[in-house]
Amino acid sequence: MAAILMDGKSLSSKIRESVKIRAAELKEKGIVPCLAVVLAGEDPASLSYVKSKEKALTQAGMDSRDIRLPENTREEELLSIIAELNSDRKVHGILVQSPLPAQIDEEKVFSAVAPEKDVDCFHPVSVGSMVLQKPGFLPCTPHGVIALLREYNIQINGAHVVIAGRSNIVGKPLANLLIRKEFNATVTICHTGTKDLNFHTLQADILIAAAGKPEFIKPDMIKKGAVVIDVGINRVKDAQEKKGYRVCGDADPLVAQKASFYTPVPGGVGPMTIAMLMQNVVESAQRSKP
């Protein structure tokens, strides 16, 4: 039997609707939730992410402050823009789109964002707060994955979750969230140093593919009935497509023939990231004083 597809598009619409209501309530109190989106350079994938974030904000009645900077922007210039946004009371969240041009130290920039406006949860203080379960924002993609698991009543408590990928934005924070007592999963993280990836993936009750490798999780790498969450968003060349490429995940869609639940790409985890980001912005606006 084929897997149940986990519809991130529909769950994200529900979340965005509730964000819209919260934003309207705040507007009545004179607060318009606002996210500043900083993009340096011309990376086409980044540009398309940023555009879809801005569109989603507008649709929810929120403001977006678009800051577009040229590829040759100096680090000091960007840091001074961040400093201005930090002290601007009308801005409730700051998002710096990664990757930044090579001459800019990304870590330095992420660390310059005020933690109370760090809706992406990239600042070391935000990451520390997340690990220690102190107040702060939850990272958007990992939070979106958990929201999807909950929506489909997937048993997380006691489950063995195997994550392929240890990045700071997906693998590490997701593992940290899932081992919280409220979720109670047992987590294995695999990475480029893992000797026998298949051995681990075959143990997974829930397998999370976040390695940035197009369709590399194959059906023979999963246990029958496993839940497969595909975080990957990859562009692969495809002459049949008008754009010359197609978007695919890190798992081969054929895993759906063996899995119990599966997130399609597109339409699975991707839309959840934006919804959770919007939730963080409205949350930040709610915490602010007009």
Ligand code: NAD
């Ligand atoms: P990354 O490139 O920063 O990290 C990839 C990780 O995978 C690394 O830690 C590496 O050790 C590990 N890895 C690489 N090859 C591996 C292998 N063969 N076996 C096991 N581990 C391996 O990637 P990222 O930023 O975490 O993104 C991962 C994927 O998720 C990408 O496709 C990215 O586009 C996508 N992504 C999607 C969203 C979303 O909103 N859905 C958000 C962020 C990232």
